[in-house]
Amino acid sequence: MTNEPYIFLAGASRGVGQQIAFRLMEQNRRVKAMLRTETTRADLEAMGIKVVMGDALNVADVEQAMLGDEPIDTVISTIGGLPQDGQRSDFLGNKNLIDAAVKANVKKFILITSIGTGNSANAIPPQAMQALAPVLAEKDQAEKHLIASGLTYTIIRPGGLKSEPATGNGILTEDPNVAGTIHRADVAHLVCECISEKANNKTLSAIDRNMMYGQPDFEVFSLT
Structure with missing residues (x-):
């Protein structure tokens, strides 16, 4: 593990990002996590994760965290916010991470957004779409910015978490028309599987096969 490049993780303090951190460490990966607050720093460092402090909304913080001497192979971002958070990181924070990843010559960027983003808008009920519209619009901007960046990417859109x-x-x-729910730990498993080349330059929805809405006819994306 010593000579491997780092996987850079933004959003490791909670939710899907925290679950990804757990799984990556189980796989003996080298992980560098950027945290905005000290709350979970000790826990992550106890797991063997290298922690750097910074706010994704601050370009200088992001560049300092990512453009160090140690090479970063893959960036994984789960950052985002609820509508009442004021200034969200769904677009701007992810834009800063994407731009820094380009400068750092990162090989791959994995972005976690949400079903309802982009061409999956019709997969969720209209009332949910209306309630989440501001967040989904920013997630859509982030997806488009990543695709346009020239980076090798995987976009994963989980259903209800x-x-x-x-x-x-x-x-x-x-299939952008499929929707449902999924446990955060299962999303983390899928994200870690997508580090492989099979998922390069793909936009994928993530759901639990037993918690889908309706009985849609669709093709499962295979990582094997």
């Missing part, structure tokens, strides 16, 4: 233990039934699909 739950915090229960992994079910092992998480699946990916390129």
